Amino acid sequence: MNVFESYESNVRSYSRSYPVVFHKAKNAMLYTDDGKPYIDFLMGAGALNYGHNNDYIKSRLLTYMEEDYIMQGLDMFTVAKSEFITAFNDHLLKPLGLPYKFQFCGPTGTNAVEAALKLARNYTGRSNIISFMGGYHGLSQGSLAITSNEYHRKAAGIGLHNVTFIPYESNKPNDTDSLAYLSMILEDTHSGIEKPAAVILETVQAEGGVNVASPQWLRALKTICEQHDILFICDDIQIGCGRSGDFFSFQRAEITPDIVVLSKSLSGYGLPMAMLLIRPDLDIWQPGEHNGTFRGYQLAFAGGKAALEFRRSTDLDIAVKRKSAYIRSFLGKLAAIDERIHIRGLGMMWGIDFSAFEDKLLAKKIAKKCFEDQLIIECVGREDRVLKLLPALTIEEEVLDEALDVIRKSVVQCVSTTGKVVSHQA
Ligand SMILES: Cc1ncc(COP(=O)(O)O)c(C=O)c1O
Known part of the structure; x- marks a missing residue:
């Protein structure tokens, strides 16, 4: 052994x-x-x-460390964070006309998913979340509740509530039309399903089997959310950061999610980092209400900025x-x-x-x-x-x-x- x-x-x-x-x-x-x-x-x-x-990102990280720039900064103002926010705005958000605010979370994907759910629930005053069969959003308690895989759910040890699962898009003729079903449960006062705070989804379900949602379907889902005043949360943790061919996976559908969840390749170098992009008016957090020691991994900010430079230059x-x-x-x-x-x-x-x-x-x-x-x-x-x-x-x-x-x-x-x-x- x-x-x-x-x-x-x-x-x-x-x-x-x-x-x-x-x-x-x-x-x-x-x-x-x-x-x-x-x-x-x-x-x-x-x-x-x-x-x-x-090599490019590594050289920036080595310089960062050699210069003794700050490594742990909690959520204090730092040059590394300011440069990351500026680069992200300049390279991505401004050209796409996206007005988001940044919320840095504990460093793994599931931390950011938890933050997104908490914010959506607090903002709307509702607890239910619509999630999709086949969706994977992480394994801490709140994220696990909206993750569909039975094997992982069974390990929770407690009931996983405040979620309604519906089928993902399918192109098979006899499968449920999930958006018609969603509209029905939202409109029928006898559906027995509580109006949700948010819908959360991956635009391509990765762990769920590489299921690709079509742009039309994504747009129709977004419209339903708008009609019913439900937040649209895009979990771009795995299919984001350039994997889809654009930085954000929702660009191909020309939609603007209310909240975007990012992690995994965000730091460019495999360093832990996670964040939410949030529609500015949703930012109802009170100071310190959602805290965490490792929201300020400065090396990840430096890597994230270098990754954006690398994307552009190559x-x-x-x-x-x-x-x-x-x-x-x-x-x-x-x-x-x-x-x-x-x-x-x-x-x-x-x-x-x-x-x-x-x-x-x-x-x-x-x-x-x-x-x-x-x-x-x-x-x-x-x-x-x-x-x-x-x-x-x-x-x-x-x-x-x-x-x-x-x-x-x-x-x-x-x-x-x-x-x-x-x-x-x-
Ligand atoms: C789409 C998606 N959301 C959330 C997560 C959870 O991220 P983490 O494992 O960093 O907690 C993953 C991880 O694979 C993922 O693919």
């Missing part, structure tokens, strides 16, 4: 799928303690959009759109191998859905085979039946090719040894 198996809690998860010891990392690559290279298609679950140890959105088209075309050919393979995705988050196969473990077997061939990739969605591709946005084209080739070979090998068609989805 190694030190982890001997001493680390049983709760550890990723290390079970990738049971090697990692030591070094550069851009799209991870290296084990004995130097074996792996291509990383997990990228810190979305926390490393700009690659491992991005035209990252253009590169993402180009690589996205390349991955889409590869996956189109992959899906032609077997009609049971379905692909979904956007930007540089793609899913290969194997749920039409009888073998429930097929996606997991493929991921395992990929790992044997030195590609780190995870399974998501119901029963983990979707292979999720989450490369670095900065991945070199030859490395991307190499990884896609590993996926193709693993899929061909595993699919050729599996059973018959059980359903055929459009």
Whole structure:
């Protein structure tokens, strides 16, 4: 037994799928303690959009530390925070005409989700939240209540209330029209469902199986929220920060959420950081009402500013759109191998859905085979039946090719040894 198996809690998860010891990392690559290279298609679950140890961001962070600039500042005024806010405004919010205020939260995604829920409830005086089946928003108590996965919910140990789940958008003809259903429960005084404070969603459900909401659906949902005076919260923790091909995933729908939740790649370097962007009139917080020691991780502010500079100087959105088209075309050919393979995705988050196969473990077997061939990739969605591709946005084209080739070979090998068609989805 190694030190982890001997001493680390049983709760550890990723290390079970990738049971090697990692030591070094550069851009799209991870290296084990004995130097074996792996291509990383997990990228810190979305926390490393700009690659491992991005040279530009690293140089800014090293300078920051060498100069003894402040490292821990609670929520006091600091130069690092002021520069981050200014850069974020100048690079993103002003050009998009977005008037948000910034709320810095405890440093992980779930901290920011908790803050968003608390603010929405206090602002509206309502407690119910509409969340979507397949949605993942974190595992602390409030976020867990709006996360749909039964496995995680069962661990809460208490009732998880004040939430109503409705189906996400589906393009299958016989599935529930979730927006018609939402309108119905909001309008019917006998629906028995309390009027919610907010609707919260990912515009692409990542952990839920890479389910992509269409721009029309997102716009229609936003309109319903406006008609009923319900806040629209966009959880952009995983699909945000450039992953969709724009910085914010909702840009493609041309909507303005009331609250945007960001974390993961926000600091640019995998350093913990989370924040809310809030419509200014929603900012009814009293001083210190939502506090937290690590809301002021100054190095993350410096990294976040450097990441915005890096995006701009490298035209990252253009590169993402180009690589996205390349991955889409590869996956189109992959899906032609077997009609049971379905692909979904956007930007540089793609899913290969194997749920039409009888073998429930097929996606997991493929991921395992990929790992044997030195590609780190995870399974998501119901029963983990979707292979999720989450490369670095900065991945070199030859490395991307190499990884896609590993996926193709693993899929061909595993699919050729599996059973018959059980359903055929459009
Ligand atoms: C969309 C989304 N929201 C919230 C979270 C929770 O973030 P964290 O794990 O940093 O608490 C995640 C994490 O995967 C996520 O993907």
